[in-house]
Amino acid sequence: MINEQQVREILGKLEDPFLHKTLEQTNGVLNVSIKEEKQHVSVKIAIAKTNTPEQMQLQMKVVEVLKEAGASTVGIRFEELTTEVLESFRGKATASEAHDILSPLSTVQVIAIASGKGGVGKSTVSVNLAVALARLGKKVGLIDADIYGFSVPDMMGIQEMPVVKEDRIYPVDRLGVKVISMGFFVENNAPIVWRGPMLGKVLDQFFRDVEWGDLDYLLLDLPPGTGDVALDIHQALPTSKEIIVTTPHPTAAFVAARAGAMALQTNHDILGVIENMSWFESKVTGEKEYVFGKGGGPKLADELRTELLGQVPLGQPDWTKEDFAPSVYDTEHSTGKIYLEIAKSVVNQLEK
Numbered sequence: 112m113i114n115e116q117q118v119r120e121i122l123g124k125l126e127d128p129f130l131h132k133t134l135e136q137t138n139g140v141l142n143v144s145i146k147e148e149k150q151h152v153s154v155k156i157a158i159a160k161t162n163t164p165e166q167m168q169l170q171m172k173v174v175e176v177l178k179e180a181g182a183s184t185v186g187i188r189f190e191e192l193t194t195e196v197l198e199s200f201r202g203k204a205t206a207s208e209a210h211d212i213l214s215p216l217s218t219v220q221v222i223a224i225a226s227g228k229g230g231v232g233k234s235t236v237s238v239n240l241a242v243a244l245a246r247l248g249k250k251v252g253l254i255d256a257d258i259y260g261f262s263v264p265d266m267m268g269i270q271e272m273p274v275v276k277e278d279r280i281y282p283v284d285r286l287g288v289k290v291i292s293m294g295f296f297v298e299n300n301a302p303i304v305w306r307g308p309m310l311g312k313v314l315d316q317f318f319r320d321v322e323w324g325d326l327d328y329l330l331l332d333l334p335p336g337t338g339d340v341a342l343d344i345h346q347a348l349p350t351s352k353e354i355i356v357t358t359p360h361p362t363a364a365f366v367a368a369r370a371g372a373m374a375l376q377t378n379h380d381i382l383g384v385i386e387n388m389s390w391f392e393s394k395v396t397g398e399k400e401y402v403f404g405k406g407g408g409p410k411l412a413d414e415l416r417t418e419l420l421g422q423v424p425l426g427q428p429d430w431t432k433e434d435f436a437p438s439v440y441d442t443e444h445s446t447g448k449i450y451l452e453i454a455k456s457v458v459n460q461l462e463k
């Protein structure tokens with residue numbers, strides 16, 4: 112006859128597959144009930160990440176050890192450890208756990224930048240937000256995961272290629288940002304014909320095999336839209352904060368709302384909305400003209416119950432600079448200042 116005490120002792124020795132701590136240390140055995148006459152054991156277990164292959168393996172192990180101890184049948188329910196418990200372990204994480212982007216103990220904030228459709232300036236926003244965060248002294252990485260329109264290397268004026276050494280990929284350092292782009296791995300600007308699952312694997316490799324070092328923020332420029340490639344990528348991401356980029360026309364915001372809905376459906380949090388191409392300011396009169404309409408950003412933020420992180424006007428960076436990065440605004444440029452303010456609100460929200 113197996114009893115509750117024995118079940119707790121046996122399960123307490125198994126490890127949480129993500130935290131590499133025993134379930135006794137994580138207080139992961141939440142509930143045990145035994146139907147004595149039939150020796151049916153039901154348990155509720157909390158681990159760092161549910162619905163994963165690791166959960167399946169642990170599930171098989173639990174059944175095995177409980178049956179060995181005399182249970183005739185075993186019922187298991189899993190749930191995720193609370194944020195407070197994870198936070199407490201994060202505080203004690205080793206450097207390698209803290210830097211491992213896919214670990215629940217990672218201290219790297221992953222920010223994915225999405226849009227409902229192409230051409231709204233998602234890549235421009237990703238690049239400038241990454242540079243602005245670096246200008247605030249943050250350690251920043253940027254993954255250009257936009258397979259259709261990988262444009263980050265050109266936008267940042269990157270000439271070099273990442274170095275690959277002993278199976279590790281060393282990102283290109285540009286303007287204080289560590290950059291990896293799909294474009295680095297495609298010859299002669301050839302179009303990519305992979306499907307989503309393949310892309311998910313490449314992204315996973317970027318998380319595991321790129322030598323990111325010690326990052327505060329990892330930004331991802333996602334493919335535009337809400338089709339299956341975007342969905343596959345969302346599912347392949349570790350839990351992230353998402354920024355949705357839209358132009359100011361109400362119909363554009365309507366399309367962008369679908370990108371927000373996709374983020375929520377795939378268990379990511381929405382950090383805020385950035386409205387791009389908000390107005391054009393006449394250099395002659397200083398008057399603002401709302402050439403692409405008005406109100407889309409605030410409307411979208413309202414709809415997604417999130418913050419409008421900023422509005423970015425139409426206009427090009429200063430192209431007379433020697434160190435040429437065609438899409439990066441300087442710190443003194445009025446748009447460069449707007450990006451710094453956006454970066455500050457991101458930091459305020461995430462480092463509260």
Ligand SMILES: Nc1ncnc2c1ncn2[C@@H]1O[C@H](COP(=O)(O)OP(=O)(O)OP(=O)(O)O)[C@@H](O)[C@H]1O
Nearest residue numbers: 229230231232233234235260335388423424425426
């Ligand atoms: N605020 C702006 N003012 C002027 N031009 C802009 C602005 N934002 C973006 N652009 C220009 O608009 C074009 C599209 O921008 P970008 O490539 O960033 O969009 P995207 O949403 O990433 O597109 P896709 O997803 O299709 O790659 C680029 O030529 C870019 O330089």
